[in-house]
Amino acid sequence: MRADSLAGTGPFGQVGIAEVAGRIRGGEITAVEITEQALAAAHGLGTELNCFVTVDDDGARRAARLVDAELAAGLDRGPLHGIPVGIKDMIATAGLATTMGSRHFAGHVPHIDAAVVSSLRTAGAVILGKTQTHEFAYGPTSDRAATGAARNPQDPSRMTGGSSGGSGAAVAAGIVPLALGTDTGGSVRIPAALCGTVGLRPSQGAVDVQGVFPLAPTLDVVGPLAGSVADAAIGWWALSAKPEGFGARWSQCTPPRLPDGERVRNLRIARPNCDLTERVEASVRTAEQLAVDALDGISTVSGSGSVAHVAHGAHNVHFLHGGLPLPEIDETEGPYYDIQSAEAYAVHAERMRKAPELFDAEVLERLQAAAEVPGWRYVQALDIRRRLRASVLERMSAVDVLLMPTVPLEAPEIGQRDLGQLDLGQLHLGQLNSSQLNSSPATGWTGVRAALLGLTIPWSLLGFPAISVPVALPGAAMRGSVQLVAKPGQELLLLDAAALLESSLAAHAVN
């Protein structure tokens, strides 16, 4: 870890939600006290990292006092009861400024909560404040916003990634254990990967987006960023849990225990075989290999042939060493950008007519380009999406979870757009063809933005749930990451796999 790293230095840097929830119930600390710690960190550490746009001191204290009163009166809303959380500034909070990172919405205060904010409040969470977002969530770097760039806690000179950069930084710094992000092309997973936290993009449509400002409606989802897989699972539980039947107490729903023995009785994991996943830096390849080894370490005890498997506690993990051919994900970039561009411009067309000067220059440029996507190409892209999705689902009939990198490179410097300074010698070049080498000096990406999004947009386009899990790299200043992907609707299985990976990586690191 770097000397100037701020990662894990906040009140939640070394403890998870369940532990704090236990301390609150054990009388070791009150919700008001933990909230005060988080507020202090948000003002101090958070200011250094520029990860909060608005800190709601009054609202958070009021909510925390209510929690302590409710718990004293015997009302226990579950593990989030009294836990401070951050909300990306694209998500409406009643009475609390919600600015989309844009001068167009300076001082904008919504009247009602977004559906996901209501869910968190119902689960007892304390809304600490609004986290920084790339302007209108339209960028994977979080260094372009009306309130300035967010900074990476692992190295404050580097970008957080985005667009949920403030949520990534606030969680990685330990100011809050959980924050909401939105993910259109990778906006939860990318900052999770760059900041060294966990970030879950749920299946398309799995979470109610009412009250969430759109980037591209058929691609937008809301997901949690958290310090651990267990905490991400609690976030997912709060976003997705519904009381069973009229009159049931929502508080009686309980968060998932991971991994679930029954669910992962026969878990089949594979790397996808495709060109995209070869276009990565050496450190990314190392992180991926560590993850493969960790899971393979579980699975090779009784392995034989190309499919190795092992009883890991109550579960069998099968690692398919040959990989799964998945050429479809190499075809996702074109249709993704056609869909995202047309939908994003439709959202902003009126603002572009009336006050284009209020956009950040880079966002403005992207919108101007987005306006040029012809309707017929959007229509064809929707068709391609349907076809690719059906095809990938069919190929995945014998695989539950895919493992691949989340991003192809380490966090770039804030403001960096060019890949020219990457060290060619560090690249894994085996699978690159000459046209890819010619199109950029590095891994064939046209620049930082395209590279950051390159490995996340396939699952955005296809609507599959995906999670980024940090991987500690021996001797490195920055954490690496890998991305796990499951079939639509399989968030719990995905979280199971992520929990297995996380614990196995920790065990490897100890050994």
Add this chain to the structure above:
Amino acid sequence: MRADSLAGTGPFGQVGIAEVAGRIRGGEITAVEITEQALAAAHGLGTELNCFVTVDDDGARRAARLVDAELAAGLDRGPLHGIPVGIKDMIATAGLATTMGSRHFAGHVPHIDAAVVSSLRTAGAVILGKTQTHEFAYGPTSDRAATGAARNPQDPSRMTGGSSGGSGAAVAAGIVPLALGTDTGGSVRIPAALCGTVGLRPSQGAVDVQGVFPLAPTLDVVGPLAGSVADAAIGWWALSAKPEGFGARWSQCTPPRLPDGERVRNLRIARPNCDLTERVEASVRTAEQLAVDALDGISTVSGSGSVAHVAHGAHNVHFLHGGLPLPEIDETEGPYYDIQSAEAYAVHAERMRKAPELFDAEVLERLQAAAEVPGWRYVQALDIRRRLRASVLERMSAVDVLLMPTVPLEAPEIGQRDLGQLDLGQLHLGQLNSSQLNSSPATGWTGVRAALLGLTIPWSLLGFPAISVPVALPGAAMRGSVQLVAKPGQELLLLDAAALLESSLAAHAVN
């Protein structure tokens, strides 16, 4: 009727499906005999009108012989068993050329039937041949196609309207009692109105379009053109009937009896109040008034106040004299063309790259313009469609059926595109504003194509079922028409209302 009118001069000119079905079962005529009559008419009359692209002599004779054998063996498939029908040349027929009216598909022979063709064959219909279509169904005039213009049986110098012009002409001439068309912006209703037949556009999505060449997939539907409402209902039955449960005999489904007393016990009809329906020629206004009088004649016996109603046989018809405010349909044109253009170009993009010279010049020009619709406007148009649809559904909560013109003018001459020659003195100008008058010398339409589609596209965009019913105009050479519209899924109620209108008009004409 004009001296040179060919309307109703074919074998089905004066008889409907039920009557012919009765004659076949009564032994007065065989399916082979009626098919021979239809084939002769298709070669003679059909050639004069250029309404068939392909006549399938061998296939039709084979099918007719099978019908006679099945009936002799006691298998009765219902009223269509042995009835010759026409199929628009956009709809795939196994082993029979299907050319989309285009040189791109000259000689193209599909291997399998479209779903709707299978349905007709299952109901025992005899496929007589393929009817002329405007090239790729991309035009409301049916005078631009690789095989030339279709001619209107009421006046062969005039256009049939389109794009299902061949089906309209074949039915109006009495060559077949029933033909299939496709309707994207009005392609069933417009030729029905111009040729003087009945044409039903079902609700969006109500009929399986598998095997139908697309024009604009989110707008395309298949519907019947027929000589009477009863015959259109038999067509609708064949397209929509499904056997109930595994093992049920499809032939046990029976066509609807119209009007159904229970269904129309309290039928509420109104004219929409909007600008669009005021932009019509005087003869169109006359036809509409005749239809209003016919329905009002049913309903005023015990009428009082603004809502008049009467028991008509077993049914009560309420005619809302004040009309229903429906400003939404004045806003449908823009989003309709944005959606249609983007989707149509997506269908043809590859042909436009590879062989643009094979398109008709006018269709080519439309496609070139269609390519220019930006993606974001397509996305906004989809949103507007959802909003307008919800709004119209809400306004129609107290109304079952709307009555309005199908087209704003009589059938123009073949090839006519300019509205300049219309007689200003004949126009109903009361509701026109000066900008509308300035934009064209007639009713504010920019030309023949825009005018023909003007009153049908609102229901295409919104996905509501609509039917065009002919209205005989005293002393006029050409029949007029009106359009009835119902809520999505209410085809049977719509057919009930159309049957009431048809019988009431006939009664008025006799009186």
